[in-house]
Amino acid sequence: MIGTQDPPAQPVVRLDSVSRLYGGSKNRVTALDNVSISLERGTFTAVMGPSGSGKSTFLHCAAGLDRPTSGSVHLDGVDIGSLREKALTKFRRERIGFVFQAFNLLPALNVVDNVTLPLRLAGARPKKAVVDQVLEQVGLSGKRRSRPGELSGGQQQRVALARALVTNPAVIFGDEPTGALDTRTAAEVLALLRQSVDVVGQTIVMVTHDPVAAAYADRVVFLADGRIIGALERPTVDQITEQMQKLGTWGDPFAIQQTGHEVRR
Structure with a gap:
């Protein structure tokens, strides 16, 4: 039938x-340079590049934490550049989750209260079933009443991940989310991020310098001098390391395989 x-x-x-x-006209710095990219739902994208390549600026613009000088950012179908500051803050709170290297937990609040803080700030009453589900998802069902000071670093990052998940965001942005964790604990947190994509269809965009962390993603996008210079689909740690070494020594960054800007599942 036509139109179905x-x-x-x-x-x-x-x-x-x-x-x-x-900066001004005399000391202008181009942190991002004419970047275009689309990311599909239910995908895990890692963003990598040398220091000063524009990774953090990319994340901040994509997540509505910073406004581009030019160009547009659409998130979950909304042109976030058109939103006034109050509306943008509300949109970020309701539709975007964040997981940073610093856990950013409130030490006086227990696990449940830290996890539900975004909902309460938005004036919503947390649903116990939803809170229970995300705590089980990150393996913290038995730590509901614990305060951050009573938890390990890995457990604190799990609380931060649960806090990001509890609003059912369109996207979770991670800025070096495993940077403060040891290797084993980092692997556990990365496995939880991967699971949230595979099991519940979460979308994750993660800035990282770690090839091991990036290998958990469906796709790794490489930046240099504020531009996207290539990407690798489902790469191995060795492949990512090789490309980062090329970027770090400024060999031929364009040797990275050009695969286009659409992330495919």
Whole structure:
């Protein structure tokens, strides 16, 4: 029957010709340079590059923490550049989750209260079933009443992940989420991120310098001098390390396999 085909899925994150400049005319720095990329729902994307390549600026613009100098950012179908500050804050709180290297937990609050803080800030009453589900998902069902000071670093990062998941966000952005963890604990947190993509269809965008962490992603996008210079699909740790070494020594960064800007499941 004509007209019964589903429309093509809209990317959950889309950057169109995004540039971000800092400083004045005499000391201008181009942190992002005409970046365009689309990320589909239910995918895990790692963003890598040398120091100063624009990784953090990319994350901040994509997540609405910083406004581009030019270009547009659409997140979950919304042009976030068109939102006033109050509306943007509300949108971030309701539709975006964040997991940082610093756990950013409130020491006086227990696990449940830290996890439900975004909901309460939004004026919503946390549903016990939802809270129970995310705590079970991150393996903290037995730590509900513990305070951050009573938890290991890995457990604190699990609380931060549960806090990001509890609002059922369109995207979770991670900025070096395992940077403060030992190797074994980092692997546990990365496995939870991977599981949230595979099991519940979460979308994750993670900035990292660690090839082992990046190998958990479906796709690794490489930045240099504020530009996307290539990507690898489902790469191994060795492949990622090789490309980062090329970038670090400024060999031929364009040797990275060019695979286009669409992330595929």
